[in-house]
Amino acid sequence: MTAMIIDGKAHAAALRARVADGVAGFVAAAGRKPGLAVVLVGEDPASAVYVRTKTRMTAEAGMAGFEHRLPADTTSDDLLALVDRLNADDTVDGILVQLPLPAHIDERRVLTRIDPDKDVDGFHPVNVGRLATGLHGFVPCTPLGCLMLLRATLGELSGLEAVVVGRSNIVGKPMAQLLLQQSCTVTVAHSRTRDVAAHVRRADIVVAAVGIPHFIKGDWIKPGASVIDVGINRIAKEDGGAGLVGDVDFAGAAAVAGAITPVPGGVGPMTIACLMRNTLVAACRRVCAAEPEL
Numbered sequence: 002m003t004a005m006i007i008d009g010k011a012h013a014a015a016l017r018a019r020v021a022d023g024v025a026g027f028v029a030a031a032g033r034k035p036g037l038a039v040v041l042v043g044e045d046p047a048s049a050v051y052v053r054t055k056t057r058m059t060a061e062a063g064m065a066g067f068e069h070r071l072p073a074d075t076t077s078d079d080l081l082a083l084v085d086r087l088n089a090d091d092t093v094d095g096i097l098v099q100l101p102l103p104a105h106i107d108e109r110r111v112l113t114r115i116d117p118d119k120d121v122d123g124f125h126p127v128n129v130g131r132l133a134t135g136l137h138g139f140v141p142c143t144p145l146g147c148l149m150l151l152r153a154t155l156g157e158l159s160g161l162e163a164v165v166v167g168r169s170n171i172v173g174k175p176m177a178q179l180l181l182q183q184s185c186t187v188t189v190a191h192s193r194t195r196d197v198a199a200h201v202r203r204a205d206i207v208v209a210a211v212g213i214p215h216f217i218k219g220d221w222i223k224p225g226a227s228v229i230d231v232g233i234n235r236i237a238k239e240d241g242g243a244g245l246v247g248d249v250d251f252a253g254a255a256a257v258a259g260a261i262t263p264v265p266g267g268v269g270p271m272t273i274a275c276l277m278r279n280t281l282v283a284a285c286r287r288v289c290a291a292e293p294e295l
């Protein structure tokens with residue numbers, strides 16, 4: 002193995018510590034804690050685990066967490082009414098509606114109902130537009146975490162060839178916007194791309210957000226490239242247990258890459274740390290129109 006392993010867990014812990022410092026300053030100035038409301042509809046076990054982790058980390062950062070668990074048969078109108086209440090609640094600085102939502106709920110309608118200035122997920126079209134035009138808004142947590150890991154690993158990204166595999170609104174598209182903002186030359190590959198391997202072979206930076214275990218092969222990776230594996234795939238292990246693997250063949254890629262994120266312990270922890278960061282930023286903007294240094 003030649004690649005440096007990018008320790009997402011350690012970077013995330015360091016970011017959460019900086020956020021906790023900022024939170025202490027906010028509490029001293031504003032006389033209250035930054036507040037994050039997390040809404041979970043239904044009983045999806047993976048979502049329940051993420052929501053519990055988010056709530057625990059919120060408390061550890063010194064912030065107030067408000068967990069709203071609604072039954073799977075909640076109507077769109079009931080969910081929209083809850084979003085309206087959270088928008089109007091001055092103790093709530095950030096709102097996150099856990100995805101995916103049950104199929105009968107109109108996801109777009111719910112996400113666009115969230116006050117853009119409380120949209121710590123960065124999914125509201127206003128924040129998508131702000132990111133695309135270079136205005137201050139909220140950047141989705143997963144691509145923001147990926148960018149932080151890349152900056153910590155490579156420093157300046159200007160001029161590098163970046164290939165993002167995946168074009169979802171949550172990961173691929175905002176990731177491409179962020180890399181473009183850093184003056185990378187960005188290619189976005191997806192399921193209709195004719196030869197994904199050929200694009201990946203040119204890349205100094207590979208971000209894999211496909212949702213297919215070990216989709217990116219080791220012999221696609223350019224020697225020395227930086228590989229960010231966003232994939233979280235639950236697979237059955239030989240011993241009968243459940244294992245978590247990424248979208249990259251880790252062993253194969255680590256033999257040629259310059260640096261690579263593991264799964265678990267890579268992008269996932271950074272996503273949650275960035276949510277804490279965005280919540281503190283939301284609180285600072287709402288209360289004192291200031292940007293914390295993070």
Ligand SMILES: NC(=O)C1=CN([C@@H]2O[C@H](COP(=O)(O)OP(=O)(O)OC[C@H]3O[C@@H](n4cnc5c(N)ncnc54)[C@H](OP(=O)(O)O)[C@@H]3O)[C@@H](O)[C@H]2O)C=CC1
Pocket residue numbers: 143166167168169170171172173190191192193194197210211212213231232233234268269272
């Ligand atoms: N670590 C973290 O914090 C997070 C991890 N994830 C994980 O990241 C992965 C991606 O998530 P998400 O973006 O939401 O997933 P989506 O399913 O929304 O998007 C997957 C993307 O991969 C593309 N794709 C599918 N098959 C191929 C193929 N054969 N060749 C090239 N591209 C392909 C799709 O293309 P097309 O658009 O053409 O269909 C699509 O753009 C998942 O494993 C998810 O669990 C997600 C969010 C946060």
Ligand SMILES: Nc1nc(=O)c2c([nH]1)NC[C@@H]1CN(c3ccc(C(=O)N[C@@H](CCC(=O)O)C(=O)O)cc3)C=[N+]21
Pocket residue numbers: 050051097098099100101122142143233245264265266267268269270272273
């Ligand atoms: N509105 C919304 N915002 C999200 O940001 C959001 C969402 N919905 N729905 C689901 C996806 C997925 N996601 C992850 C967060 C943390 C880990 C994480 O911490 N993973 C650990 C492992 C955790 C485990 O063992 O399951 C790791 O990679 O080390 C993973 C995935 C956020 N998402």
